[in-house]
Amino acid sequence: xxxxxxxxxxxxGGMGLASRxxxxxxxxxxxxxKTDVAPLLKDACASCHSGAKKKARLxxxxxxxxxxxxKAGEPDKSKLHMSLLGKGAKQxxxxxxxxxxxxxxxxxxxxxxxxxx
Ligand code: HEC
Numbered sequence: 001x002x003x004x005x006x007x008x009x010x011x012x013g014g015m016g017l018a019s020r021x022x023x024x025x026x027x028x029x030x031x032x033x034k035t036d037v038a039p040l041l042k043d044a045c046a047s048c049h050s051g052a053k054k055k056a057r058l059x060x061x062x063x064x065x066x067x068x069x070x071k072a073g074e075p076d077k078s079k080l081h082m083s084l085l086g087k088g089a090k091q092x093x094x095x096x097x098x099x100x101x102x103x104x105x106x107x108x109x110x111x112x113x114x115x116x117x
Pocket of ligand 1: 041044046047049055080083084089090093
């Protein structure tokens with residue numbers, strides 16, 4: 001009985017690790033800042049986060065400004081990503097949340113190191 005429990009815990013633990021290890025691979029698929037991320041953010045966010053209007057002092061058209069809300073390699077700790085999910089940060093955009101595939105682009109970019117390429 002006790003052995004069963006231990007084996008069960010090990011299996012569940014192992015599965016958890018396996019699925020986490022898979023994620024970065026999917027995410028790696030060459031998401032580019034210039035061709036994917038920047039245009040997406042410009043469309044969806046620049047009306048409130050660029051030029052004269054920089055809510056939360058974030059300018060989405062400026063890589064350095066953006067990086068203040070990004071922890072490279074850690075989308076779940078990046079406000080830029082979490083705001084799109086409305087988790088641990090204010091929901092962004094406030095009224096029209098992005099589609100899941102758009103959120104996935106941002107997530108993949110951050111997971112891949114948030115490079116300026
Ligand atoms: C309609 C205007 C508007 C749009 C569009 C918008 N934002 Fe915001 N955003 C705001 C405002 C206002 C704040 C400040 C909220 C506050 O602190 O009360 C903010 C704050 C933020 C913050 C900081 C959140 C926090 O909890 O600290 C992030 C990150 C952010 N926005 C990202 C984005 C991204 C990414 C997009 C596009 C996908 C976006 N925003 C689109 C108005 C907007």
